Amino acid sequence: MKTYSADVVVVGAGAAGLAAAIEVKKADLSALIIERDKELGGITLQCIHNGFGLKEFKEELTGPEYAQRFINEVKDSKIPYLLDTMVIEITKDKKVYAVNNKEGLIEIQAKAIILAMGCRERTRGAINIPGFRPAGIYTAGQAQRFVNVEGYLPGNIYVILGSGDIGMIMARRLTWEGCEVKAVVEILPYVSGLLRNQVQCLEDYDIPLITGYTVTKIHGKDRVQGVTISKVDRNFDRIIGSEKFIECDTLLLSVGLIPENELTLNAGAEISKNGGPIIDNNLETTIGGIFACGNVLQVHDLVDLVSAEAKRAGINAVDYIEKRYGKEELSKNKIKCTAGENVNYVKPDFINKKDLSQDIIFAFRVNYPDRRVQIQLKDEHNNVIYKRKKVYVIPSEMIELTINFEKLEKKPESDNIIVEVIPRPEVLIEEDEEL
Amino acid sequence: MAESSKSVIKVIRCIVCPTGCSIKVIGKDKKNVTFEGYTCNRGLEYAEQEFHEPKRILTTTMKVENGTLPLIPVRTDKPLLKDKLTDALKIIAQRQIKAPIKMGDVLIENILDLGVNVIASRDLIKV
Numbered sequence: 059m060k061t062y063s064a065d066v067v068v069v070g071a072g073a074a075g076l077a078a079a080i081e082v083k084k085a086d087l088s089a090l091i092i093e094r095d096k097e098l099g100g101i102t103l104q105c106i107h108n109g110f111g112l113k114e115f116k117e118e119l120t121g122p123e124y125a126q127r128f129i130n131e132v133k134d135s136k137i138p139y140l141l142d143t144m145v146i147e148i149t150k151d152k153k154v155y156a157v158n159n160k161e162g163l164i165e166i167q168a169k170a171i172i173l174a175m176g177c178r179e180r181t182r183g184a185i186n187i188p189g190f191r192p193a194g195i196y197t198a199g200q201a202q203r204f205v206n207v208e209g210y211l212p213g214n215i216y217v218i219l220g221s222g223d224i225g226m227i228m229a230r231r232l233t234w235e236g237c238e239v240k241a242v243v244e245i246l247p248y249v250s251g252l253l254r255n256q257v258q259c260l261e262d263y264d265i266p267l268i269t270g271y272t273v274t275k276i277h278g279k280d281r282v283q284g285v286t287i288s289k290v291d292r293n294f295d296r297i298i299g300s301e302k303f304i305e306c307d308t309l310l311l312s313v314g315l316i317p318e319n320e321l322t323l324n325a326g327a328e329i330s331k332n333g334g335p336i337i338d339n340n341l342e343t344t345i346g347g348i349f350a351c352g353n354v355l356q357v358h359d360l361v362d363l364v365s366a367e368a369k370r371a372g373i374n375a376v377d378y379i380e381k382r383y384g385k386e387e388l389s390k391n392k393i394k395c396t397a398g399e400n401v402n403y404v405k406p407d408f409i410n411k412k413d414l415s416q417d418i419i420f421a422f423r424v425n426y427p428d429r430r431v432q433i434q435l436k437d438e439h440n441n442v443i444y445k446r447k448k449v450y451v452i453p454s455e456m457i458e459l460t461i462n463f464e465k466l467e468k469k470p471e472s473d474n475i476i477v478e479v480i481p482r483p484e485v486l487i488e489e490d491e492e493l
Numbered sequence: 494m495a496e497s498s499k500s501v502i503k504v505i506r507c508i509v510c511p512t513g514c515s516i517k518v519i520g521k522d523k524k525n526v527t528f529e530g531y532t533c534n535r536g537l538e539y540a541e542q543e544f545h546e547p548k549r550i551l552t553t554t555m556k557v558e559n560g561t562l563p564l565i566p567v568r569t570d571k572p573l574l575k576d577k578l579t580d581a582l583k584i585i586a587q588r589q590i591k592a593p594i595k596m597g598d599v600l601i602e603n604i605l606d607l608g609v610n611v612i613a614s615r616d617l618i619k620v
Contacts (some may be wrong), residue, residue: 208563257506259547
């Protein structure tokens with residue numbers, strides 16, 4: 059078995075992995091990137107639409123352009139990478155096992171590991187749509203790869219389930235390729251993706267958006283012949299009698315993303331409610347020296363935020379090697395961060411008390427849309443230690459807050475802080491509040 | 494002029510920020526209009542542009558000969574008039590380009606004489 063060593067092994071060469079490896083190299087430590095695809099770049103390569111890079115590069119780029127800039131930097135700084143190579147196991151003592159066609163099984167001993175495997179799409183099985191298993195059912199990202207990278211059209215007449223950004227962008231993309239998109243169907247009473255995509259991908263092309271409905275049956279035995287959609291109630295149960303048939307030959311599913319954490323779990327790191335690993339404020343998992351960033355940690359809306367998070371992971375991995383490697387376990391002196399009212403999950407899961415003088419970056423999502431809210435952090439005794447107003451919150455928009463606890467007037471008086479998004483107290487007593 | 498002769502010609506949903514204001518275009522004809530319902534200057538600018546001359550960046554793919562991939566992602570280097578997008582797509586779909594290609598290479602110059610170039614979105618090497 060061939061063996062390698064590197065200061066930091068980065069698993070995945072997407073937006074997160076590339077940015078993390080560059081930071082490691084900048085600190086003059088060695089990084090090795092392992093990627094299962096045949097080229098560097100990850101999923102942004104298939105996201106050929108624009109809207110990337112406004113934060114990172116202060117200009118609007120397409121996905122491939124955004125990836126290319128990082129690929130160029132990796133190549134220019136001569137960071138080694140293995141392509142077409144699949145990591146199959148990560149151990150607590152930071153050995154990484156991988157396989158490829160040229161070398162068979164290989165072992166890499168690292169001092170620190172950065173998990174940057176990204177996420178995968180939820181499939182038909184995750185949402186239990188009954189019917190046969192005809193050809194013509196794809197996840198939206200899979201169809202995106204066929205159309206934008208490999209040069210195949212998966213069908214002619216489409217129904218898209220899910221109004222997330224990928225689903226809406228695919229609706230426009232397929233229309234541009236001469237296909238017909240009959241409808242985008244959304245189970246929630248509102249659009250999940252950005253308004254920009256609703257306007258520019260659906261409304262620009264008169265593609266109907268049907269909210270409050272879901273696909274309840276797929277018709278066809280060899281090939282999809284249509285779908286039945288049904289209205290749902292508040293519990294997402296179908297309302298009998300509301301069924302409508304839509305003829306189509308292809309169904310695209312854009313029904314959510316799940317962090318890809320088989321390796322993480324197998325290594326023995328703990329996973330949190332959102333599907334990503336439990337991390338502290340340094341993006342360090344419950345195994346010291348193993349860090350996580352990008353969509354494997356939490357699904358982001360913007361690749362720019364992925365890169366920013368990955369840079370922090372790179373910097374923190376360097377700091378770990380320089381100060382803590384081989385010395386001590388993770389600090390036990392921690393404050394827990396909990397999701398409260400209208401908060402789905404919070405990252406980080408823990409804050410090390412010794413880091414309270416640093417800026418702590420919180421990221422979270424709400425459970426339901428709301429307007430004119432107050433975002434607040436409180437301790438277990440209901441002492442509000444931080445609050446901020448926000449005009450509008452929606453589950454599809456990740457909220458980030460940077461807080462330095464030493465600069466706050468009030469300090470938390472418990473080892474648990476709760477993040478909440480509540481209606482502003484003054485809004486509650488206003489009359490004739492219009493929505 | 495009586496107010497009653499003016500009416501809402503169009504409602505534009507502002508995409509500048511997530512607030513998503515509905516901006517009403519009010520007037521008698523397309524030339525004399527006022528905008529209502531915006532809550533910031535960026536919103537007003539967006540609505541004016543979107544009403545008088547809507548433009549979009551076009552992103553699509555182009556066939557490649559001898560490349561490691563059969564397609565290369567491309568985009569226009571400037572926004573294109575919205576009603577010219579379909580014509581531009583037809584031209585791009587008919588062309589084929591040879592690898593190697595570098596990001597930023599101009600693949601179609603001055604498409605439809607609109608002063609806009611189609612450029613490569615990534616590098617692509619030869620097989």
